[in-house]
Amino acid sequence: MEHQSFNQQLLDFLHQSPTPWHAVQQMTRRLDAAGFVALEEADTWQLAPGQGYYVVRNGSSLVAFRSGRQAPETAGIRMVGAHSDSPCLKVKPNPELQRKGYLQLGVEVYGGVLLNPWFDRDLSLAGRVSVVDQDGKLSDVLVDFRKAVAYIPSLAIHLDREANNSRSINPQKDLPPVLMQVGEDEEVCFHDLLAEQVRREHPTLSFDRILGYEMSFYDAQPPAVVGLRDEFVASARLDNLLSCFIGLEALLAADGEQPSLFVCNDHEEVGSQSAEGAQGPFLASVVERWCGAEVMPRAISRSMMISADNAHGVHPNFADRHDENHGPLLNRGPVIKVNHNQRYATNSRSAALYRHLSDELGLPHQTFVVRSDMACGSTIGPITAGTLGVTTLDIGVPQWGMHSIRETAGVEDGVTLYRVLEAFMNRPQVN
Incomplete structure (x- = not known):
């Protein structure tokens, strides 16, 4: 998918998703159109190989997965996570x-x-x-x-x-x-x-x-492509509906051979401690029912999670707010987010896999580390890693104005991340 088409679909999704409930409604419509089967948590599940399924909790969180034609305990699960809420x-x-x-x-x-x-x-x-x-x-x-x-x-x-x-x-x-x-x-x-x-x-x-x-x-102002050369996307809720759109599109584009999953949690912006948040049992419950309690630890040991949440791009008026060697630029590639105090869940192995996939596709990537004299934000990445015990990478599209009523990202970076995540979903071995 080239970036003009990608960004037009992104703008439409953002415009139709003023709240987490509307965002999940838009995503379930895409899943329905792609032949995914809706599951109810209160029902007994009978899952078939190679089929797509999704589960919604509270109307504001969603887990969608392809069961794959390979068994999760031998192939592992390719997971992508994002969050549906915004300040x-x-x-x-x-x-x-x-x-x-x-x-x-x-x-x-x-x-x-x-x-x-x-x-x-x-x-x-x-x-x-x-x-x-x-x-x-x-x-x-x-x-x-x-x-x-x-x-x-x-x-x-x-x-x-x-x-x-x-x-x-x-x-x-x-x-x-x-x-x-x-x-x-x-x-x-x-x-x-x-x-x-x-x-x-x-x-x-x-x-x-x-x-x-x-x-x-x-x-109420609609999202738009802005810039003299149309270099930027400006919209409310880019953090983190941009990642929701990317993750969902990557799952829909996957060939279905490998077990793959996309989770979109609510309440990340207030700590994730809720029934449908990343600190709640939603994702673990779905994976356990999919794999079975005995098989789940084996599946998780061969799996990997990519937590997609936007990163801080260098603001040209405030460049000194970044570490001088770790200042991501818009339209220069997705950003691998590193924090050794575990505010991000990236480790050397998960970062290496992303770099390997990106390099194979000839696509750019960047790295972010917060200044040593500033506090670091966090994502669902460390929470999911700690809850499931899954190898995790934190990555995101660089943006300006995070948590503003209107935020800005580059037109190239979203489609770049989409292409790498699509390759990740189809990769025979992830961990």
């Missing part, structure tokens, strides 16, 4: 704030959000809503307002002369977005506004009331 602003349970004739919503900061870029942006709302019908039956639906429905205005420089020098952001006070103007005696309930949207998007759904929701604000 954002989530609506509180009782969010209504009516002040000075404006309706605002209280928000909770999810993950390590870079807050300043959220001001003066066109914001929309999306998420999952739980409803109950007149018979007491509960159901979940996805909602996406799609248009700009909210705004967080900056305070004018005339009213804060130090804004460019020392302004700090109070999430409780400064971040509630403005939705609309309201009359002096008008009382507006967010549940009512949300119910109207549910009815617009799901006109055949009959429900009595809303009992819960998980709604997030997101940037």
Whole structure:
């Protein structure tokens, strides 16, 4: 797949995936179209060699795998992992704030959000809503307002002369977005506004009331290819939906001869400690049911996980924030991420395999190590390695503006990583 086609499909995926639930919905549609079979965790599984399967938990995490025509205990499993969540602003349970004739919503900061870029942006709302019908039956639906429905205005420089020098952001006070103007005696309930949207998007759904929701604000500006020479992709949620797209496409492109798997976990941005997060039992449970409890340790010993999560590309205005010998550049190849304190799970063997695959294909790669005087971030890589005991590599596409409302990556790097992961999925021996 050449990079123009790859990036157009990526932009479409990003645009249709404002939340983890929407991202997983998009991925399951791709899997269904490719002939993968949906499995329910509550059911008994009967798996056939050479078939594709997928399992969804909480609607926001997914494990998809090809059973392969080779046995997992002899061939090992080629695994790729990513995460479906991104830092954002989530609506509180009782969010209504009516002040000075404006309706605002209280928000909770999810993950390590870079807050300043959220001001003066066109914001929309999306998420999952739980409803109950007149018979007491509960159901979940996805909602996406799609248009700009909210705004967080900056305070004018005339009213804060130090804004460019020392302004700090109070999430409780400064971040509630403005939705609309309201009359002096008008009382507006967010549940009512949300119910109207549910009815617009799901006109055949009959429900009595809303009992819960998980709604997030997101940037309403569509993803785009930018740059005078179209060198960059700019979008919300590149961290880490870009890796989700790459991992899924690599699995779909695999020939199915070797056992292969793609996992997309929710809640990485807040520590992964949840039923569907990487610290939970989801992946291990699927692998055990696939292989069998007795066979699983043998399969894992011959397997490898590639944890794909974006890397910090050198910012030309802040080049000194990188180690001078480890400053990845956009459009110069995916980045092998190394941290000997195990914030990344890469070791010499897993890095060597990636370099070998990449070199065989004639594709570029880079290496990142954080400055020795700075703290290092982490990924699902060390968590998965520790949970499964699987050899793991941490790698990612270099980007700017990580955890901003709009991030930037190179148009070449995503398709480069896709090509190497496709080769990895088809490789007869991985460990």
